[in-house]
Amino acid sequence: xxxxxxxxxxxxxxxxxxxxxxxxxxxxxxxxxxxxxxxxxxxxxxxxxxxxxxxxxxxxxxxxxxxxxxxxxxxxxxxxxxxxxxxxxxxxxxxxxxxxxxxxxxxxxxxxxxxxxxxxxxxxxxxxxxxxxxxxxxxxxxxxxxxxxxxxxxxxxxxxxxxxxxxxxxxxxxxxxxxxxxxxxxxxxxxxxxxxxxxxxxxxxxxxxxxxxxxxxxxxxxxxxxxxxxxxxxxxxxxxxxxxxxxxxxxxxxxxxxxxxxx
Amino acid sequence: xxxxxxxxxxxxxxxxxxxxxxxxxxxxxxxxxxxxxxxxxxxxxxxxxxxxxxxxxxxxxxxxxxxxxxxxxxxxxxxxxxxxxxxxxxxxxxxxxxxxxxxxxxxxxxxxxxxxxxxxxxxxxxxxxxxxxxxxxxxxxxxxxxxxxxxxxxxxxxxxxxxxxxxxxxxxxxxxxxxxxxxxxxxxxxxxxxxxxxxxxxxxxxxxxxxxxxxxxxxxxx
Numbered sequence: 001x002x003x004x005x006x007x008x009x010x011x012x013x014x015x016x017x018x019x020x021x022x023x024x025x026x027x028x029x030x031x032x033x034x035x036x037x038x039x040x041x042x043x044x045x046x047x048x049x050x051x052x053x054x055x056x057x058x059x060x061x062x063x064x065x066x067x068x069x070x071x072x073x074x075x076x077x078x079x080x081x082x083x084x085x086x087x088x089x090x091x092x093x094x095x096x097x098x099x100x101x102x103x104x105x106x107x108x109x110x111x112x113x114x115x116x117x118x119x120x121x122x123x124x125x126x127x128x129x130x131x132x133x134x135x136x137x138x139x140x141x142x143x144x145x146x147x148x149x150x151x152x153x154x155x156x157x158x159x160x161x162x163x164x165x166x167x168x169x170x171x172x173x174x175x176x177x178x179x180x181x182x183x184x185x186x187x188x189x190x191x192x193x194x195x196x197x198x199x200x201x202x203x204x205x206x207x208x209x210x211x212x213x214x215x216x217x218x219x220x221x222x223x224x225x226x227x228x229x230x231x232x233x234x235x236x237x238x239x240x241x242x243x244x245x246x247x248x249x250x251x252x253x254x255x256x257x258x259x260x261x262x263x
Numbered sequence: 264x265x266x267x268x269x270x271x272x273x274x275x276x277x278x279x280x281x282x283x284x285x286x287x288x289x290x291x292x293x294x295x296x297x298x299x300x301x302x303x304x305x306x307x308x309x310x311x312x313x314x315x316x317x318x319x320x321x322x323x324x325x326x327x328x329x330x331x332x333x334x335x336x337x338x339x340x341x342x343x344x345x346x347x348x349x350x351x352x353x354x355x356x357x358x359x360x361x362x363x364x365x366x367x368x369x370x371x372x373x374x375x376x377x378x379x380x381x382x383x384x385x386x387x388x389x390x391x392x393x394x395x396x397x398x399x400x401x402x403x404x405x406x407x408x409x410x411x412x413x414x415x416x417x418x419x420x421x422x423x424x425x426x427x428x429x430x431x432x433x434x435x436x437x438x439x440x441x442x443x444x445x446x447x448x449x450x451x452x453x454x455x456x457x458x459x460x461x462x463x464x465x466x467x468x469x470x471x472x473x474x475x476x477x478x479x480x481x482x483x484x485x
Contacts, residue, residue: 014281031432039449058433061448074330074345075430178448203450 029058030235031076035083035223036061036178037107037150037195040203041254042081048250049241055234063176065147071096077228078235081242083107083177083195084149085224092226101226104242105256109153109218110199112184112210113191121191123211125161131190132166141172141183141192149221150177154193156218184208196255223256264457267434268442271350275438276418279357280365280411287365287410288403292395294366295373296381313363317423324356324428348430353438356428357418364413372406373399405477412473416466 034042039061050056060077067080068087072094082088085103092100111128113119118136120127131137142158143151151173158164174180177195184192185207199210227239241247248258294306312320328346329335338346346352376399384394400407422440429436431445439462446455 014277036448060431060433061445062431070348070430072330073325073347074335074339075348076344076432076435176448182448182450201450 028232029056030078030232030238031058031060032079032081032235032238033060033062033067033071033075033077034081035064035067035149036176037083037197038081039178039198040201041197041251041256044254045242045247045250046238048246049238052241052246053234053237055237057234057238061176061178063144063148065149066176071228076230078231079225079227079239081223081225082149083221083223084152085222087149088224088226091228097226097228099226101224102239102243103222103259104225105223105251105258107150107153107221107223107256108196108212108215109150109157109193109221110196110210110212111191111193112181112199112204112208114185114187114189114208116187117190117208119190121209121211123213125158125163125213128167128191129161129163132163132170137167137170137190139172139183139189140167140170141174141180141189141194143177143180143194144173144175148174148176148180150180150193150195153218153221157193157213160217200255264454264461265437265439265442265446268437268439269458269461271434271437272419272439275350275353275357276415278354279361279418280414282354283358283361283365283414284369284407284411287362287369288400288407291366291369291406291410292373292399292403294370295376296378309366310363312360317360317421318427320360321356321424321427324359324424328352328355328428347428348432348436350435353425353429353436356424357421360421360424361414361417364417365410368406368409368413369403370406372403372409375406376402405480408473408476408480412469416469419462419466 042059042061046057046059064082064084064087067075067077068082068091071077071080071091080088080091080097081104088097088101091097111121111123111125113121119131122128128137128140142154145151145155155164158167172183172189174183178198180192181194181198181204183189184194185204191208193213194204196212198204225239225242227235231239252258290309294302299305325347326332327334328338330339330345330347335346346355380398381394384398389397419438420440421438422444425436425438425441426444429438429441431437431441437445439458443455443458443462446452446458
């Protein structure tokens, strides 16, 4: 009899162990979903926050549009930092956030080219135009304009320069601006349009050179954040920390333009 | 190195095996002997996760389990949180995508058992249950083992479905495959490389072990 039920007991024991195993890493830390242009800046803000308060947060980076969709499907995030304020304002309208949140930064876009690329990084995109006319441009990376704010702004800038239609067939689209940066600097594309904050980070800046694109060429990248329903105390304090001088200084150092007030 | 993500993947794989394999044994055994008219359609449906892109599966799971669906709402009423973006949701998704990986090898193993043997067992007065337990399961064991290993290994490697229904929440839905993707996006190639190497090693060891065990079982039967 023991032999017969032995394997069942064994399997049952493993199941209990796997389900009930303590999750030593998950200590109820609030999860914060952030636009991927904050990949490096927000990590630093979180470190400063932990140093000051002794509290920790979990950061997830991705495309603002994807987070917007996931939040509506019930993703258990405590706070959402979007690269496009429209997403936050829409969530507020639909009742997913307690208020309209706060503007925390204005993003900028840059053209970046990897070392050894024949394309010169010039903010006026003149050389990009020449490359298209002469037909030697093969691939150019931007974030997906369908759902990534930086992709939308890149499209607007390219339309402003009159290059969009000629460039369309050469585009490689990153799922978010961080992946676009990956593509743009990999050497497989001749360049790309990415977030200033990413271009400034040591990991990216060692791979290429960049130049800012005039802000008047595209709609402003007004980046808004909001607490979500169910945000805990730590998330609230982090939200506050983002608007304090300490948090703002880090954002500024990472290439963001800071909004004047804390509307 | 993201140990949390690795442990999460191992737990997900282990639980998928424990839940799916008993079901696959029952279904595989039935499919092996049945002459039901809809058999081909049932087999085709069970094989679907093999050919459908993970994005299609992920999309359907998101729609079926999301906060807008009745399954999602029921789950939320009972457990107080959503099914998508949780470990439990990931586990259900993992079980569904692994159905063909578990059922097919097990069904083949039962099919390889001669009907004469089953009849002989019945003639000797063995009940259905005793016949399964004493005669068929030991003979089908290599197939069952293959199903277990494939399910486990495939769970470790699953990416697309997890990306769609998981949401990369550390300690909850960030599997090792997703963690590698995240590290690459963060330009952290050192960590990505380390994790990729660990995953490669684990996969190789798991599959080698299964081949060794299968060989030994076969030799014992010959």
